[in-house]
Amino acid sequence: MPWPAHIVTKTETIQNKFFGLYNSILNECFPSPHFMVTPQYTTAEAQTGGTGAIDFAITYVIELLGVDSPIFFIEIKPPTYLPSIAARQYAENQVRTRFKQLAHLVAIPKLYGVSAIGRQLSYYTYERASGTVEPIALADSISSVVDTAPIGRWNTNIMQEEGHAKFLAVVEEIKQMVASFECCDVFCPCELVCGITIGQYH
16 A cells, blocks of 8 residues: 555655655654654753754654653665765664664664665664664774675665555554553553554554
8 A cells, every 4th residue: 555645745855855754654654642753852962962962863763652762763864875885884873873872761672773865765673682783784994995884775765665565564563562562561651552452553
């Protein structure tokens, strides 16, 4: 099933870095009142202010409403990043850094993070139990140019059928993880999740 018309008709430019498109997609997939889509989510480093503080604000973070625990995040860059080795490396390293900044807040078993370069997506995961981040980071070099973030990692277009299906599959997996914590102490207060079925998250 394709995205709704109000998403398909979105226009993007390099200047707005696709924020409007992804804001619509995230609110479609993670609707209120159960979820909160937070733009420019401030990490602990961002709250200190000063030069470069904006770099510590995550483009979009999804949380359960009223619960300070991220269940998904996405960092958005313009399409001009895609052909550049250095820009892709920066985009990927930023996502890996976000896992470190958010790890102490994660309650679900797996946190998904996405690097969006234009419409192209690269998926990353952080396993709470082991602390493992996938895919494994490639080693860099100080003496030669190494492509540590291969362009092939951004291999799905969210506006095309395959990319649309993969994104929705990840969303459903996240909602399954959230639902598995119903009536437990992981998300407190308990009434925020008790009695909510998976179907109600859609």
